[in-house]
Amino acid sequence: MPDFFYLNTENIHSLPNTITTSKIDRDKIKTSIAHIGINNFHRAHQAYYIHELIEKHNELNFGICGIDLLESDRKIYNILKDQDGLYTLLIKDPNGKHENKVIGSIVEYFYGPENPMAAIERMAQPDIQIISLTVAEDGYHLNEITGEFDMNHPEVEEDTKNKFSPKTVFGYLTQVFNLRKKRGLPGCTVLSCDNIQSNGDTIKSAFFNYVSNTEPDLLPWLKENTTFPNSMVDRITTETRSKDIAKLKNEHATYDQWPVVCESFSNWIIEDNLMFDKSVWEKVGVQFVKSIMPYENMKLRILNAGHSILGIIGTLSGYSTVHEVANDEDCVSFLENFIDIEVAPNIIDTETQDKISYKNQVISRFKNPYITDELSRICKESSSKIPIFILPTISKQLSNKQPIEHAAFAIAAWCKYYDGIDDFGKSYDIKDSISNQLIRTATLSHQNPQLFLERNAMFSDLITYDLFRERFTYYLSELRSRPIKECLVQMNNKTLQ
Incomplete structure (x- = not known):
């Protein structure tokens, strides 16, 4: 044989x-x-x-x-x-x-x-x-x-x-x-x-x-x-x-x-x-x-957005796989708060219990130790993912005059991601069809944070909101002045208050 x-x-x-x-x-x-x-x-x-x-x-x-x-x-x-x-x-x-x-x-x-x-x-x-x-x-x-x-x-x-x-x-x-x-x-x-x-x-x-x-x-x-x-x-x-x-x-x-x-x-x-x-x-x-919308919104704005957020904050935190970052209590608490406070209110035609159940199920799936899902895959071509998975939540929240703290933090972290170095000084590969543009605008944002928003077309509608510009600038400054773990802990503690 x-x-x-x-x-x-x-x-x-x-x-x-x-x-x-x-x-x-x-x-x-x-x-x-x-x-x-x-x-x-x-x-x-x-x-x-x-x-x-x-x-x-x-x-x-x-x-x-x-x-x-x-x-x-x-x-x-x-x-x-x-x-x-x-x-x-x-x-x-x-x-x-x-x-x-x-x-x-x-x-x-x-x-x-x-x-x-x-x-x-x-x-x-x-x-x-x-x-x-x-x-x-x-x-x-x-x-x-x-x-x-x-x-x-x-x-x-x-x-x-x-x-x-x-x-x-x-x-x-x-x-x-x-x-x-x-x-x-x-x-x-x-x-x-x-x-x-x-x-x-x-x-x-x-x-x-x-x-x-x-x-x-x-x-x-x-x-x-x-x-x-x-x-x-x-x-x-x-x-x-x-x-x-x-x-x-x-x-x-x-x-x-x-x-x-x-x-x-x-x-x-x-x-x-x-x-x-x-x-x-x-x-x-x-x-x-009859209508796919409620199912689609839950999946795109909870699972896919959750994947992208864990990919970004996990990479900056020095992790390399989804299950590693999903088992970090500070990272997953941030994600849960994002979903509960900023995503769930905008998913209509779905019972609250369904949203909670789906969120818990998704996070449990992220924690699967046998699925070695590389964060580099999750972050790949994120310029075509962020506008679909996260930006609609920000738009809805701004229109409804509701909080955008966690989403603004995620976008600021995404900007910092294009600095190309995690909090331990280790570099990582960036794979995106417009990576040159994103890296260049992230570099410019060290002098003027607004340039990352103003020179990337995906933010064309959001930059008309002063609140979004202000919170993005604040969190980008925080993320560049101290480790992301400290920032996450502060965010989570603020939510508990």
Whole structure:
């Protein structure tokens, strides 16, 4: 017997019993979903749900065709091809119960940069009922000031000139639906699974904007033949580390080139606006609701905002993982106070007890010692996260003349984060598409704190409020004059008074 088995269809039945494998003949699975963006989150969440649907309920008509559009996606595309679409999901419960589960719902895969027309043609086929996507916030090409679709974005402009060799999601979708229209085929549901406010409405607005400027004759057909439901997705998924690969190989005799690590908790809520039978997906716990807003607001402003805040204050405090900072009483007390005082009052249509329960559940999830979620991942591209997760809370509080102390502190800490050195003198990497601008404005803020706010467009509305400017300036001065731990203790003590 070999020391380990490569993960692929040929070896699937030779894997040890510590690996959960499927009993389904994957050749019988029919594809009806095209998913754009085969990242770790998709493989831990949507692909997992579809796998459960196929495995536990013998629903063989929901196979996934994975489609990657970025040059940086070549590695995962090559690995999935090599492994016949199979990968291992390492599910880690906080009580120590772990499962290594081979997921087999991705049965086809295309790499757009290699052959864009092949990917377009596949999505245009009538068997595709759903085009879902996880392309992250920057994949929507929204203007950072207005929040509207940016037709002047360089990639968007390039797509308008090379429409049969697109780079953006919108360029691909336009050609997909052009083909469907010309062939007399039905449309389909476009399902965003990204952490964006009203993600379905957002992609619909951006896509229709793109089409109205490039292929206006297609727009009436789209309005009649497509739906864009909002959705809320929730499962903490980390970056894959070399030690995860090594552990599978050495302890479970399975060589998976890119497994995925996630928590056991999972949730998926979708607005009831689909072009297929929702009752099938309900079998695996997908919830369908009339309005996603209360669920979405709780998730974005508690879990996602909480992640970002712990990422910032944790990095400055010298921590490197989420569970470390979540087990620091001063840090987690600050987060709890932020949620209770400044977030919860602005989440409407939800019972107070639900908000308290969700907050406690989220913090418990953050403390999971088996999820080694690096703060560097949490802080990555925070310039596209902070405006979605935290700034809306500040706007609501200011409009209602309510406190903004904790949120202003978090933004001041975010500014200090771009100094690049924690309270122990240790430097850390900053990964952000506009990192040069943020670092430059953080440097300028040493002389004039207001310049960080005035020269970053995301604050354009907030800087009209004197209270926000004053509290940001105060807390930035505090954070630069003494350790963040002392500042957190003072904040928490003030809240108790």
